[in-house]
Amino acid sequence: MLMEMIKNAKDSPGKSAQGRSFATMADVAAMAGVSLKSVSRVINNEPHISTKLRMRVETAIKTLDYVPDTAARSLAGARSFTLGILFDNPSPNYTMAIVAGVYGACVRAKHHLRIDNIDSSTPTETVISQLDQILRHSRVDGLVLTPPITDNADVLDYLETRGVPYSRVTPVLDPERSSRVWMDNVAAGARVADYLWTLGHRRFAIATGPIHHGDAGQRREGFLGRLQELKPGTVVGEAYGGFLFETSIEAGRELLSAKRYPTAIFATNDDSAAGIMVAARELGLKVPEDVSICGFDDSWVAKSVWPYLTTIRQPIEDMARVAAEFLLDRAPAETPRVRQLDFTLIERGSVAPAP
Secondary structure, three states, X not given: OHHHHHHHOOOOOEEOOOOOEEOOHHHHHHHHOOXXXXXXXXXXXXXXXXXXXXXXXXXXXXHHOOOOOHHHHHHHOOOOOEEEEEEOOOOHHHHHHHHHHHHHHHHHOOOEEEEEEOOOOOOHHHHHHHHHHXXXXXXXXXXXXXXXXXXXXXXXXXXXXXXXXXXXXXXOOOHHHOEEEEOOHHHHHHHHHHHHXXXXXXXXXXXXXXXXXXXXXXXXXXXXXXXXXXXXXXXXXXXEOOOOHHHHHHHXXXXXXXXXXXXXXXXXXXXXXXXXXXXXXXOOOOOOOOOEEEEEEOOHHHHOOOOOOEEEEOOHHHHHHHXXXXXXXXXXXXXXXXXXXXXXXXXXXXXXXXX
């Protein structure tokens, strides 16, 4: 679907700084009746192009007033010594850790860093338009993709069509498609379940993450699956936290307002855990005397709340660094590069034995 759309349809037009619509490479290809690769070859003045093809493309460029973007020129082989990060994650703490990891790798390799954000939950046409605008005036040697973009087939198809190298952080879907660095989110969710169970908890709840976020789904899968192994038929309350502090306050109110409220809640990131702690205090409940709360990430939030947050430490910064190093290592590789990093359960004051 994406390939057909790029070749045969016009993307939603972008806007210049003055608010004027500008043409895209896909527009040129559609008007000239050729492929994106053919347009790129003409723009880069490659040899062995027929006069007829060149005239069709150049006529379309002139008619549309198309300005060739730097990403297209990069297909000619020139290096920009710049890496990019593509985000669609609501957690500022996760974002900062990713930036720190990639930036460190860039500094050591004497590269620049570019940061961009898209909404990958929008329709395909909108996703393509967002990417086109980003790549129009930026030239990168590669992109580090973060969840949930890592599992967006439209994004992957588009980047491959444009010849933009990428590596992915914790992809869930089609993991063998590209170089990737990951940790076992399913095992981490199961580790939380085991930990709370050994402390005597039997009434559980979970604050879930964004629906289209693969990592969030795997954490939920690991947590719920392990509880069913420990005791088949265990009922677990669920409320949508969305990885956001504000949303998770409401999730905490929902979970803790029941007469038999859970004695242990697994929040699928630290921002959610902090929101649930606020809700508990609003309802007159003490943490961890009345309810234990476990987070995920071990971000700075974990030590900005009281009591300090028990959480799963995932090596976000290290994963980002490795993903960047995959792109910086230009040595040929027969297969995509892969690295798995470990998680750690960090015990602090927000979890205690069941009351």
